[in-house]
Amino acid sequence: MATIYREADANLNVLRGKTVGLIGYGSLGRPLANNLRDSGLRLLIGLPHDETRLHARADGFEPQDIESIIPRCHILMLLVPDVVLPELFVERISPHLQRGHLLVMASGYNIAFGFVEPPPFVDVGMIAPRTIGEAVRARYLDGSGYFSFIGIGQDATGSAMETLLALALAMGSLRAGAIEMSPQQEAQLDLFVQQAILPAFHHLMTTGATVLLELGFPPEAVMMDLIISGELTDYLSRASQRGLLQALRLSSLTGQYGIFSRLNRFKELKLETLMEATMDDIRSGDFSVEWSREYENGYPRLSSLLSAQEKRSLWALEQDTLERLK
Numbered sequence: 001m002a003t004i005y006r007e008a009d010a011n012l013n014v015l016r017g018k019t020v021g022l023i024g025y026g027s028l029g030r031p032l033a034n035n036l037r038d039s040g041l042r043l044l045i046g047l048p049h050d051e052t053r054l055h056a057r058a059d060g061f062e063p064q065d066i067e068s069i070i071p072r073c074h075i076l077m078l079l080v081p082d083v084v085l086p087e088l089f090v091e092r093i094s095p096h097l098q099r100g101h102l103l104v105m106a107s108g109y110n111i112a113f114g115f116v117e118p119p120p121f122v123d124v125g126m127i128a129p130r131t132i133g134e135a136v137r138a139r140y141l142d143g144s145g146y147f148s149f150i151g152i153g154q155d156a157t158g159s160a161m162e163t164l165l166a167l168a169l170a171m172g173s174l175r176a177g178a179i180e181m182s183p184q185q186e187a188q189l190d191l192f193v194q195q196a197i198l199p200a201f202h203h204l205m206t207t208g209a210t211v212l213l214e215l216g217f218p219p220e221a222v223m224m225d226l227i228i229s230g231e232l233t234d235y236l237s238r239a240s241q242r243g244l245l246q247a248l249r250l251s252s253l254t255g256q257y258g259i260f261s262r263l264n265r266f267k268e269l270k271l272e273t274l275m276e277a278t279m280d281d282i283r284s285g286d287f288s289v290e291w292s293r294e295y296e297n298g299y300p301r302l303s304s305l306l307s308a309q310e311k312r313s314l315w316a317l318e319q320d321t322l323e324r325l326k
């Protein structure tokens with residue numbers, strides 16, 4: 001069984017007298033910086049280039065060059081996109097690291113696939129929030145907290161976990177809970193959900209809409225019933241609080257009979273084989289190498305995949321319906 005850490009497992013005093021440096025002020029860096037400041041931590045913000053400096057200044061921070069903050073920080077949170085970090089790390093972070101530094105990443109990706117290799121004399125930890133940056137801030141402010149995966153990549157000082165837990169507490173995650181997990185497992189799990197669950201969901205929704213439109217149902221009704229009504233969101237929200245089976249049991253009896261009596265048809269799709277192949281691709285490192293190449297070449301395949309999606313007539317119908325139902 002995995003260990004689940006909560007507020008009582010962490011001590012904020014561990015961070016007393018320590019300075020936390022945030023490198024990156026984007027979707028996650030910005031909410032985390034604000035949470036950590038509200039928790040009373042001393043922060044320095046180091047930014048790779050000028051664009052996000054305006055956001056940091058608007059929030060009352062004084063962003064500085066990365067190189068200048070590293071020697072003045074005890075903890076460094078590396079909050080730039082995963083594909084961007086390896087080069088930044090080698091060129092601008094690693095040369096300035098000192099014994100006792102704790103490096104914290106918000107995903108296990110670079111450690112898991114060996115794209116970032118920290119020197120042996122620093123601690124390395126991961127606190128990977130399981131929600132988007134906006135919710136990280138909103139749930140800190142409303143006191144509900146948010147789930148994270150927490151794990152150690154390297155423990156040079158012998159006290160990495162204690163410091164990491166204090167940081168997770170200050171970030172506002174431990175109110176909900178942090179599940180201990182290695183960076184390797186976190187990266188594999190995250191990529192699996194992105195590559196084996198979400199594409200299937202996307203395919204189900206778009207195929208369902210196409211079939212219904214071809215059968216002559218009005219576009220507004222189809223788009224509203226599938227997505228816009230929020231019925232599915234309510235269902236998933238119930239599932240996140242009570243579990244999937246209990247959420248299903250809240251459907252009408254007709255609904256429950258329809259779901260369970262037709263479930264076997266979907267088993268014929270052999271999804272297990274597809275999912276195992278997806279995980280093999282992730283674990284072998286093939287996906288991460290492919291993604292690094294894609295980044296280095298300026299995202300040619302991603303651009304063409306996105307433009308092919310954008311050309312689908314379904315999205316115009318979706319936008320029209322959203323407009324009409326405003």
Ligand SMILES: NC(=O)c1ccc[n+]([C@@H]2O[C@H](COP(=O)([O-])OP(=O)(O)OC[C@H]3O[C@@H](n4cnc5c(N)ncnc54)[C@H](OP(=O)(O)O)[C@@H]3O)[C@@H](O)[C@H]2O)c1
Pocket residue numbers: 023024025026027028029047048049050051052053078079080081082084105106107128129130131132133134
């Ligand atoms: N976003 C989330 O909700 C979320 C949730 C959980 C975990 N994470 C993890 O958090 C980490 C940060 O992700 P993020 O979504 O916050 O990233 P992001 O918003 O895309 O970017 C964060 C920072 O990186 C800088 N940056 C972007 N591209 C750059 C480049 N090519 N060279 C130099 N700097 C660059 C940005 O500066 P500019 O804006 O000035 O370019 C910004 O300061 C990742 O490890 C991610 O997996 C994110």
